[in-house]
Amino acid sequence: MQELHLSLLAILGAAVARFFIGFIWHAVLPFGKSILKELGETKKQMKARQGKGLPVDFIAGLLMAFVLAHAIRYAGAQGMTQGMMVGFWNWLGFIATGLIAEVVWHGRSMNWFLFTGGYYLVSLLAMGAILVTWA
Numbered sequence: 001m002q003e004l005h006l007s008l009l010a011i012l013g014a015a016v017a018r019f020f021i022g023f024i025w026h027a028v029l030p031f032g033k034s035i036l037k038e039l040g041e042t043k044k045q046m047k048a049r050q051g052k053g054l055p056v057d058f059i060a061g062l063l064m065a066f067v068l069a070h071a072i073r074y075a076g077a078q079g080m081t082q083g084m085m086v087g088f089w090n091w092l093g094f095i096a097t098g099l100i101a102e103v104v105w106h107g108r109s110m111n112w113f114l115f116t117g118g119y120y121l122v123s124l125l126a127m128g129a130i131l132v133t134w135a
Contacts, residue, residue, distance in 0.1 A: 010130060010131050010134035011066055011120075014061075014130040018061040018126070019058055021119070025093075039112070065131065068087060072086045080133055082132060083131055
């Protein structure tokens with residue numbers, strides 16, 4: 001197995017970017033409210049879980065950035081476009097496929113798929129760009 005030199009600053013930066021994209025996606029953009037309604041939740045219920053959810057989500061973002069950094073290195077990606085492409089293919093192969101299974105098996109709507117999948121797609125594109133340029 002080849003030795004990889006990963007930038008911890010890039011991994012941290014990618015995780016922070018994902019965290020802020022999540023805030024914008026869920027709290028600022030208008031379609032976040034419609035998804036809460038679709039899931040049968042209120043903003044108050046979601047806020048009640050923030051104390052546990054935010055730290056877990058940030059740690060998950062760190063892990064996601066770490067794994068994506070490995071994928072970028074193994075792919076030999078250079079430049080922002082290639083980093084974003086690695087993010088896209090990881091989204092398509094692992095996130096989109098899992099989410100579409102949720103739609104089928106658990107009766108989630110396509111709106112939920114587009115909302116959640118869109119968040120992960122934008123996050124992985126941004127993380128790929130950061131990881132390849134800050135490395």
